[in-house]
Amino acid sequence: MSDAYAGLGDWTPEALGVDGAVRPVVTAPHPVLSREGGAVDPTAxxxxxxxxxxxxxxxVAPGCVGLAAPQVGVGAQVFAVDVTGHPKAVTVHGTFVLCNARVVEATRWKPGREGCMSVPDLTGDVKRASRLVVEGDLPGTGAAVRLVTDGFEARALQHEIDHCAGLLFLDRVAGAHAIYQRKVYL
Structure with a gap:
């Protein structure tokens, strides 16, 4: 297993000869969002x-830094992340997809505001680890990787891993006082 896999940001579907299609994003209360996704064969x-x-x-979604399979209606443990260019991002591994990911170490817990394409009208304050170690598999090759990250990228990974476990950020807020109407900028 690679530790903090250097080539993670180099993985793209184009490199594997696959063109991606834009899928519709499902929104709460769609039932796939509240069910744990199944493990996948990363080489399939x-x-x-x-x-x-x-x-x-x-x-194609402005401001999107991550998307999990349940959000496109597929109950599977697969998600994509790319925090490149986000103003809160310090550690950036580029565009990558992980399958069957799991958190192996989480430390330095901090609150932060989150939003979600599957909950388009709300944001919420969620306490998450700001230092994270995740293990998972790369699609296509099936290579096992260990990713060490922090800050905003760590938050994005936890958010997407939650989706794969059937959880929304709303399941992680401390209560109704920590949920807000999303601001709309025109």
Whole structure:
């Protein structure tokens, strides 16, 4: 297993010869969002296609830094992340997809505001680890990786891993006082 896998940001569906399609994003209370996704074979063609579709869908959504399979209606443990260019991002591993990811170490817990494409009208304050170690598999190759990250990228990873476990950020807020109407900028 690679530690803090240097080539993680180099993975793209294009490199595997797959063009991603933009999929519709489902919103709460769609039932797929509250069910744990199933483990996947990262080398299967359908997993690689799903990975490519997640990246394509993420790229057309302004401000989107992550997207999980349940958000496109697929109950699977696959998600894409890319915090490149986000003003809160310090550690950046580029665009990547992980399958069957799990948190192996989480420290330095801090609150922060989160939003979600599947909960388009609300944001909320969620306490998350600001230092994170995650293990998962890369689609296509099935290579096992260990990713060490912090700050905003760590928050994005936890948010997407929660989606794969059937949880929304609303399940993590301290209460109704920590949920806000999303501001709309015209």
């Amino acid at each position: 063609a359908e997993t690689v296609r799903l990975a490519a579709d997640l990246i394509a869908t993420m790229r």
